[in-house]
Amino acid sequence: MIRAGIVGGTGYTGVELLRLLLPHPEVEVQVITSRAEEGERVDTHFPNLRGVCDLCYTAPDPETLAKLDVVFFATPHGVAMDSAPELLARDVRVIDLGADFRLADAEAFAHWYGMAHRAPEALRAACYGLPEYFREQIAQSRLIANPGCYPTAVILGFAPLLEAGLLHQDTLIADCKSGVSGAGRTGRVNLIVPEAADSVTAYGVSGHRHRPEIEATLSKLSGETIELQFTPHLMPMIRGIHATLYGRLRQPLSDAALQTLFAERYAQEPFVDVLPFGSHPATRSVRGANVCRIAVHQPRPGQVVVLSVIDNLVKGAAGQAVQNMNRLFALPETLGLTQIALLP
Numbered sequence: 286m287i288r289a290g291i292v293g294g295t296g297y298t299g300v301e302l303l304r305l306l307l308p309h310p311e312v313e314v315q316v317i318t319s320r321a322e323e324g325e326r327v328d329t330h331f332p333n334l335r336g337v338c339d340l341c342y343t344a345p346d347p348e349t350l351a352k353l354d355v356v357f358f359a360t361p362h363g364v365a366m367d368s369a370p371e372l373l374a375r376d377v378r379v380i381d382l383g384a385d386f387r388l389a390d391a392e393a394f395a396h397w398y399g400m401a402h403r404a405p406e407a408l409r410a411a412c413y414g415l416p417e418y419f420r421e422q423i424a425q426s427r428l429i430a431n432p433g434c435y436p437t438a439v440i441l442g443f444a445p446l447l448e449a450g451l452l453h454q455d456t457l458i459a460d461c462k463s464g465v466s467g468a469g470r471t472g473r474v475n476l477i478v479p480e481a482a483d484s485v486t487a488y489g490v491s492g493h494r495h496r497p498e499i500e501a502t503l504s505k506l507s508g509e510t511i512e513l514q515f516t517p518h519l520m521p522m523i524r525g526i527h528a529t530l531y532g533r534l535r536q537p538l539s540d541a542a543l544q545t546l547f548a549e550r551y552a553q554e555p556f557v558d559v560l561p562f563g564s565h566p567a568t569r570s571v572r573g574a575n576v577c578r579i580a581v582h583q584p585r586p587g588q589v590v591v592l593s594v595i596d597n598l599v600k601g602a603a604g605q606a607v608q609n610m611n612r613l614f615a616l617p618e619t620l621g622l623t624q625i626a627l628l629p
């Protein structure tokens with residue numbers, strides 16, 4: 286059995302990790318941390334886990350974590366970078382759900398996250414954990430930078446077109462909507478029901494920290510410098526990300542050829558579902574499931590619109606982290622991840 290630990294076990298992604306890892310046939314969760322809830326039973330805080338989880342929260346302790354096979358960091362940025370080097374040195378694999386290892390460039394990290402990177406060597410050794418594009422590298426790595434939720438939806442939607450060099454790279458727009466669980470469990474006024482319900486707001490229009498992550502990954506995949514306008518919106522829903530992606534074709538392409546491009550690129554991918562051409566995927570269709578559903582449109586010749594939906598807590602965070610763990614330990618990638626989305 287893989288001995289697993291979760292640092293940051295009172296946040297939404299930490300609890301989502303528990304939901305996925307407790308029934309996983311090859312994993313035993315041995316440690317779950319919270320500084321605020323040290324000593325408390327997990328299931329008194331999260332009653333959905335009653336009867337399946339008898340763990341208590343402990344304070345993060347390097348010695349205890351070093352005895353595990355894998356540690357997931359479901360913590361704010363700036364936490365994993367302080368522990369990862371020692372854990373790696375002691376042969377523990379690390380999967381960071383936060384942003385510490387996503388931007389390969391330490392200066393870019395400092396610019397977007399407002400702090401110096403304190404583990405630049407580990408940063409260089411990290412692998413961006415988007416299995417659909419970096420599957421082989423993930424298997425060889427010991428430190429995984431789990432992608433951001435918006436980047437997962439945007440990259441999976443744009444990449445087939447950009448890998449094939451089909452889009453003018455200066456015409457790209459990602460218009461995205463997220464449920465409020467994307468902002469975590471720490472209370473903020475804009476997230477309380479009277480503020481967030483029955484209202485939609487854009488934010489980060491002039492620069493959101495996910496933009497450099499998306500641009501760097503798409504540039505790597507396309508071999509060109511990709512710049513895009515990324516506009517996130519906060520939606521009055523709990524889970525889900527909906528990305529509407531716009532680009533202009535460099536050369537005429539039929540609807541059928543566009544559909545074939547996506548269908549063939551993802552034909553072998555268990556967690557990417559390409560819908561019939563012109564479909565309209567709903568976030569509801571992926572709620573609770575580790576899946577990205579994608580649909581392609583060409584409203585007028587040369588204008589491509591891709592719709593991409595994920596559950597931010599599953600394919601956008603905990604599910605993708607478990608998919609990465611399966612790769613790290615040479616397990617079937619789908620193990621423990623076959624949940625069907627909740628409807629309604």
Ligand SMILES: NC(=O)C1=CN([C@@H]2O[C@H](COP(=O)(O)OP(=O)(O)OC[C@H]3O[C@@H](n4cnc5c(N)ncnc54)[C@H](OP(=O)(O)O)[C@@H]3O)[C@@H](O)[C@H]2O)C=CC1
Binds near residue numbers: 296320432433
């Ligand atoms: N919510 C989402 O949809 C997504 C989130 N992410 C990322 O995943 C990470 C976790 O997100 P989320 O679950 O929403 O976060 P939350 O804010 O809901 O939870 C954060 C957790 O981290 C713990 N924590 C905070 N500071 C420290 C510290 N210095 N040392 C140890 N533990 C600490 C907290 O427990 P305590 O303070 O008690 O120790 C808490 O359990 C973040 O980096 C987030 O950006 C990524 C993709 C999607």
Ligand SMILES: CC(=O)N[C@@H](CCC(=O)OP(=O)(O)O)C(=O)O
Binds near residue numbers: 382432434464466468
């Ligand atoms: C709705 C909302 O606020 N979403 C968050 C992004 C999700 C997140 O947790 O950021 P990481 O994936 O980088 O860790 C935001 O825009 O900052």
